[in-house]
Structures are given as structure tokens and as C-alpha cells.
Amino acid sequence: MTTIQESAARGRPRSERAEKAIVDATLDMIGEGVTVSELSIEAVATRAGVGKTTIYRRWSNKEDLVVDSLATLRLPMPEPGGGGVRADLVTYLGVMRSESSELRNRCITNIALNEADRFPDLYRRFRELVIEPRREAFREVLRRGVATGELRADLDVEVAMSMLVGAMLFHTKMSGPGYPVPDDLPERLVDEALRGFRAG
Template sequence: MTIQETGTARPAGRPRSEKAEKSIIEATLDLIGEGMGVSELTIEAIASRAGVGKTTIYRRWSNKEDLVVDALSTLKAPLPPLAGTSVRDDLIALVDAMRREHGQARSRCVMNIAMSEADRYPQLFERFLKRAVEPRREAMRQVIERGIASGELRADLDVDMAQAMISGTMLWHTKWGPAGDLSLDLAERVVDAALAGMAP
């Protein structure tokens, strides 16, 4: 796995080690998951946990914020393939990706701790949202707009409100819903409940 998009050109030199890079990413997530906030996190601590030198980290990331963005982004699985056969099927695929992510205790813990510091590191989290969240939001928007165009959804549907209803309901289940209610059919239930008010 190769992590990119730090916004800086890679310096020439010795070949990069994917093993070292993975160790650094894992060390960063481990430390955050153990309760270390972004403000407390240091390159020294990450290097020590990963078993690498600080220069190995700085060879890949110019600062801590770049590394944290990359580490958090690995918790977001790639967008699921969308068949395009029906709005319902595509929405279920997108929402089920949320269910799978939040079903992993480590991912949930790390994201909760990291997002709690969004006010202190607004630029860091703006970059994370742009990189990891916006593509999903845009994918859902396109599915809903396609549904309006095809007549599967109401012509007067408020697209932003529809997105909020679907995503917000899923977030409620993952954060505040009944314990353990991340059953395999949750995405289907969420989407069907939402579509009941969106159909023509």
C-alpha cells in the first residue's frame, strides 16, 4: 500500500520501503487509538513505535499533519463499485460501506479521538474531509440526482436534505443507536426508510 497526496514532491534518493511506510501509518493509528490526541502526538513517538528513525518519516511526510491525514484516510475504504442498475442498490452499497467502517472498533475509536480535535486543527481536518469524505458525498449526490432524472425519485426532491437523511441516519446508528445494531441488513433498512419519503 502506497500512501500519497501530501502535496509535496518526493525527493530523489533511496527507494521507498512500503513496509516502513505501513509501520509508520499503523504506529500513528495505534497511538491515536490508545488515546493520544493529535496535539500530543509527536514524530518521535511515532518513530519509536514504528521502529524507524525520524528521518524515515520526514522522507515521506513533511510534517505531523500530513502524516495524520494519510493515516486517517486509510481508515476509509475505497468507494464501493456502483452497479448503476437502480438508485436503491447504489445507495445501499454506499451506506453499507459506512456500516463496515464503523463496525471496526479501532477505526471508530481513532476517528472519535481525532475528530474531537477538529477545532484545534481545522486545516488538517478540512484536508481529511476533502480527501476521504467528499468523494463519498459526491458519489451519493450523483446517485440521487440520477434517480431524480430517471424518475425513481421525486422531481422536487431536495438533494442535500436527502443526503443528510440517509447519511445522518446511518451515523446515528453507528454512534448512538442500540448497541451492536450494525447488522448486515442495516444499510438496506436505512435506505428503504429514506426512499419511502423520496419516491414519486
């Protein structure tokens, strides 16, 4: 049967090592704040220690390279435990906080904040791939809180999420270099917010 052959694969196979180096270089640069517009294949190749040919052989354009690179980011979304809404929210915000200091994860917010207008196609794919799953997980925590009666029944989940996530973003992105986000910010944020969110 002509099933999907392993495609014969004659000749020298493509180097996974080179591929990883290319993706890593791409993500690192984006994480450092390089815009998609500014990101040059030439710079990626140099940084990855790879010939331009090796990149062009795999990706036909820059946008594809960026999307594929971002797609490799499988984010460590913590499994919400049974510790209640407060613990779950603190966990999620804690992940955001720790991620903000890691180069590799900075590219998430960098893309989300900077490229929406200029690369709508890239942004749309990125949004479905990375942003929405995380938002949904966050929403789910709040919805569960409402379901268990821990949170007010009439809580505006969307507004609540934007307050918590937005506050975290505000600190990680707007504090500027040299203004580290304090360790206990997630707790303080959640406690302050829950005063108004709680039922009863």
C-alpha cells in the same frame, strides 16, 4: 537534458518498510480514538518499531504526517450498479456500516468529527481529499434517481443525504461499544427513507 533526474540517490535508500510501518501506526492510533493533539511522535515511533529520527527525516511536523497518512486511505467506493437507486444506496450505507468496525476506517470519522475545530487546516485538506468525494458519489446516486424519475423531482438531495448518512453515523458512533449495528440496518434505513423520496 536536465530532466527531473532520479536524483542520483546515492547512499542507502529510505526503507519503504519503515515508511509503511509509520503510516500504519499513525492510522491505527487515530482509528483507536487518539486525538491528533494526543498523538505523539514518540508513541508512533515505538509502535512502528522505528527510531524517531526516521520519522522526523520524512515529515517536518505531526500534521504533515497525519495528512499524508490519511491520504493513503483510498476508499473502496463501490461502483454504483444498474440495480436502481435502492440498491445503490444500500450498497453505500453497507460500506459505511462495515467500515465502522474496521480500525483503519474509523479514523475517517474520528478525524471528521473531532478535529475540525482544532486543526482547521488539516480538516480542510482531509475534507477535500476524503469527505467530499464520498459525499459527491452519494449525491450523484440521488441525482440520478431524480433524473430517471425514480425519485421525486423536488427532492432536496442535500437533506435526503443527511438523513441517510446521518442515521448511519448515529448508529455507528452513538450506539456506544457493545451495541453492534445490525446487518440489515442499511436496508431498513433506505426502505424507510424511500417511502418519502419516491416519485408518484
